[in-house]
Amino acid sequence: MAGNSFGDLFRITTFGESHGKAIGVVIDGFPAGIEINEELIHQDLQRRRPGQSKFTTQRKETEDFQILSGIFEGKSIGSPIAVTIPNADARSKDYAHLEKSFRPSHADFTYEAKYGHRDHRGGGRSSARETAARVVAGSFAKMLLGQVGIEIVAYVSSVANINATVDNKKVSLAEVEKSLVRCPDEEASSEMEQLINSVRKEGDTVGGIVSCVVKNVPAGLGEPVFDKLHADLGKAMLSINAVKGFEIGSGFASTKMKGSEHNDAFTSEGGKIVTETNNSGGVQGGISNGMNITFNVAFKPVATIMSDQKSVNSEGTETTVAGKGRHDPCVVPRAVPIVEAMAAIVLVDHYLRNKTQQVG
């Protein structure tokens, strides 16, 4: 109710502020008997980690994590899985100057308005540090999806005005990870690198789009009215820090199309009912139709920049927020595993929900 949980049957609850003792997640509803792959958690955390390359903030987040419960002899036992990640590199004093002033387009002001009392250090609970806990939960979700054959690939499809050309049917994790910016179009990838580099030197930031494709989804996942599969995917993505938009399949472009162009004709392919086009993005009437699920997530330029900015303090007096501390010129490369994680969490939840729709 206070918004720190997500999912119904597969339900995660995250906790922790960026400069507290630890962050973490409790995963409830993870079925028993699933083999645990700790290496996957390490990999996914590493992919999200700041400081992996010059394009990302130099804060050294540790990848240490500790699984406290829910696993016995390498397999899940059906009880909640709690994982903590210590906050190793918490330089609170970097934030002392922010105790009473509100950074533009951060959550400082709104938290103050909502709670009265807040942890101002590094954004506290509003920090993107929280997404590390989501990534861990996502790794667990992927272990289950792997067992039923569902695969998720996310990648950077644009940075500012540089757009990649990617074939959703063929794109693979390996291809994505070859690129420093996680864009599987080599040419676009190199242009993006250059742009981010120059933006970083300016002390500025830039936005971009992460695209995602989910493969081998059985038809039937998603609930028909409010919990449509793409509505839950949309909420999941919009809950990630810095996300301003979400679209499924043809998305905003569909608003410019006619029905006769947009409709996906059904046909039969090797005994399986498929559609000739996929403007639906794999979801029709809120329920998966067996085609690839495809969606895009819009990230704004991150708010922390290196120049001084005009602001006010808690008394409403004008002040200046100085540009210092660590700084991430473009968040989308690191956002790729976060998008994957939230997609995996939604898919597992709906996979489990769908098991209850018919008896016997």
Next chain:
Amino acid sequence: MAGNSFGDLFRITTFGESHGKAIGVVIDGFPAGIEINEELIHQDLQRRRPGQSKFTTQRKETEDFQILSGIFEGKSIGSPIAVTIPNADARSKDYAHLEKSFRPSHADFTYEAKYGHRDHRGGGRSSARETAARVVAGSFAKMLLGQVGIEIVAYVSSVANINATVDNKKVSLAEVEKSLVRCPDEEASSEMEQLINSVRKEGDTVGGIVSCVVKNVPAGLGEPVFDKLHADLGKAMLSINAVKGFEIGSGFASTKMKGSEHNDAFTSEGGKIVTETNNSGGVQGGISNGMNITFNVAFKPVATIMSDQKSVNSEGTETTVAGKGRHDPCVVPRAVPIVEAMAAIVLVDHYLRNKTQQVG
């Protein structure tokens, strides 16, 4: 869990298929003592109703509704408000030819895959008829919002390639309702009318965008992590039939901006902390900041067109779906009150949730 409810503290549950006896809604969590305005429900249903103009399907939906519970002597009593709307004009035989074939880009195939047994008439539960129940719930939500001063205005901002120019600070319901297509930019409105008319003659359909602005929202609404205010608004909108995308504030355009351009500087205006620009769309860190909340909702062209379409039947054999029945060339004008309704429901829910964040 089966997805027919929405909201936490203000919780609506809708029911009913398009060709069953009735549709309806149960609203739970409506506080006691609110004056009930039945006229508002009539107006909102009338605005959503098919057949209001030549641009909308000629099916004559009744605006009759019956409030069964929850009201005593003109005021709410805190118990659930149940409302039913009979299905008066249910011409089931129009749909006999669809019993075994799947209309392209409808939910026929996915419902069959999910449930095995389905009501094929008019889409059954997947029909947009369900949104009438949402509109009723939205009218109740507006009664509460009216009492605390929050106002919602939605309008059509584009149809295909025709884009309106609208000032979100000034736009009003009255202005919107002057236009047949609910676009408050007169010139764009008349172009949209012409386009929809010509598309209708072709037996085709076209998509568009509904924009929405929420005014006088206090700072502090929204929960910080998963239930960010814009994440819940996004889910609410994506759950509406035919919606393919959602964006808050600067949305997808933000991906092309730099942080230095995008950040909303804080300033003080008559003792109130405000931002100079509003790229945030009134929400920062998932919590309202007191500025207007602004968002866009992308509607695809509706799938029912008047030409024959290639498809398959439940056995996977190729077949043709004939273009007959009633047909709505452009859904966005009628979608305006639905967007308002879902926005109102989200706002009331978060208004109530926020009352529990501090004690005393």
Next chain:
Amino acid sequence: MAGNSFGDLFRITTFGESHGKAIGVVIDGFPAGIEINEELIHQDLQRRRPGQSKFTTQRKETEDFQILSGIFEGKSIGSPIAVTIPNADARSKDYAHLEKSFRPSHADFTYEAKYGHRDHRGGGRSSARETAARVVAGSFAKMLLGQVGIEIVAYVSSVANINATVDNKKVSLAEVEKSLVRCPDEEASSEMEQLINSVRKEGDTVGGIVSCVVKNVPAGLGEPVFDKLHADLGKAMLSINAVKGFEIGSGFASTKMKGSEHNDAFTSEGGKIVTETNNSGGVQGGISNGMNITFNVAFKPVATIMSDQKSVNSEGTETTVAGKGRHDPCVVPRAVPIVEAMAAIVLVDHYLRNKTQQVG
């Protein structure tokens, strides 16, 4: 959140006041493809109905009900099932004298304290009339349980100091229904009849216990920590009007036993693991163990009596509440189908929840 819904995966929401237009229920999460038995609903409603015999209030409640949605060609389709029951015999004027005074041990005072504005007629939302909606939902739950072989039998095991002797392994619905007071022990049944008759003549009321046995439950239903099967059964029963206590298996008597007497030894019977005794009441560690589930529900004497009673009005001034209107000398015979209904609802919910604990 406002407490008008029950269950997680099988979720019912009831609505309606005793003297409003109708009461009803929306059932969400009923799986598709279940055959609907309307006759069972009629029977169960008839068993709960006031006025079935001289032992129950003479208010003539109608057994009419209307299924508005969720069924197509005699089977469920997976969408919500809404059922309404009109309030036919609503003699509001009987309650005019109660508009401002609080009946002792009713909910008049607490509703006034909570909501400020209330429907005082017949208790409004607090009336036991609401339980008719539960009975309808219970009938649907029984249809599903029937399909998987689970059977529920409830009966009156005591009225005041008259205790029945009943063998839980053998008791059947047919046997229970032979008795006017729904007690399958003939001798006790006839004593109970006499007692209730004499209490009725005094204008007084008397309490009693309803016992329930659930047969053929597979091992594994129930969640381990907070949603233990008997915890959910307990909540379900305690939510019924006039219930003051709940116990599972050995219940309060267990507090007087030693562990060596109380423990249920495991043994093997025809290849199935069973227990020699059943002090556990079929539930161990919150999870069904395959033995009969047995529990008792304590009903206080109903509060409406025919003598004048001391009370206060809303201003706190002393007043007298006159004993008039209709009156039910002992509620337990009519409570039997309500206990069955709530048990069925809990069982279906946990049956569906258990389907998600293992993958594949």
Next chain:
Amino acid sequence: MAGNSFGDLFRITTFGESHGKAIGVVIDGFPAGIEINEELIHQDLQRRRPGQSKFTTQRKETEDFQILSGIFEGKSIGSPIAVTIPNADARSKDYAHLEKSFRPSHADFTYEAKYGHRDHRGGGRSSARETAARVVAGSFAKMLLGQVGIEIVAYVSSVANINATVDNKKVSLAEVEKSLVRCPDEEASSEMEQLINSVRKEGDTVGGIVSCVVKNVPAGLGEPVFDKLHADLGKAMLSINAVKGFEIGSGFASTKMKGSEHNDAFTSEGGKIVTETNNSGGVQGGISNGMNITFNVAFKPVATIMSDQKSVNSEGTETTVAGKGRHDPCVVPRAVPIVEAMAAIVLVDHYLRNKTQQVG
């Protein structure tokens, strides 16, 4: 959904197995600005701790706990509070003999049936060790209740056939804590001590009743239909290990009473509406009426005894479970703080819920 969370607006999620790395709890929905009293947590944990006296198991549970999040400068900040308690004294080898056999009246068999794969050491997730996490959450709940003046006192009212006489209006925590068995009736307390001592020597166990009184509750807490205050209290108590029954106010005794004796007459006392008797136990129609809330909780004799017991193993073959390991002859003295904790959690949840019933 998997049952490891409790509460709606004040929501706790516990995790951890008895012989894993740690147990813990995440508390979501704790309002901001509440002063944190760590000493209270220490005290409450100490009162629950095994090994406090010769009457309780000699396992040395640590009272160490670590607050990982949600607190800043000594006050809550509205974000989730995560607390871990390490499992210091986990002698797994004590349980090696139980890997394949099922202890009578424990959860070994039902967990095996439900999950297939389980942690057999010390009961794993089913161990009463989990209740330490509840006690911590309860301490936080008490901090909030203290701020609004609500007070909770629980005590042992019976052990086997020894019944205490206690005046609920006067009983205090100090008085309870004077007694080794937490029974504020000195004479009964000393008899209970003797009985428990003799049972311990026999290697046997014995049950008992914990009574609880909640003072200074404002009228209006509780939701009217399914989430009645006593229904939620009942579920909370029934979810505690070894609990077999719950009753509110007059409870099972009410079944033997007449309405004319049982009804609580209203009267006025210093301008406040009160009842002359309190058979209702402070709750009418599911909502608090401002009188003391009083209820009883029945605990069975714990299942671990020192004699050999007949059982079967996972193949269904007959076997003997040896009586060894640590052993708690009577759990009710240690259960007192657990009952308090669960009561506090329910009260806070409903206190917050009630804030949303009226607007303005």
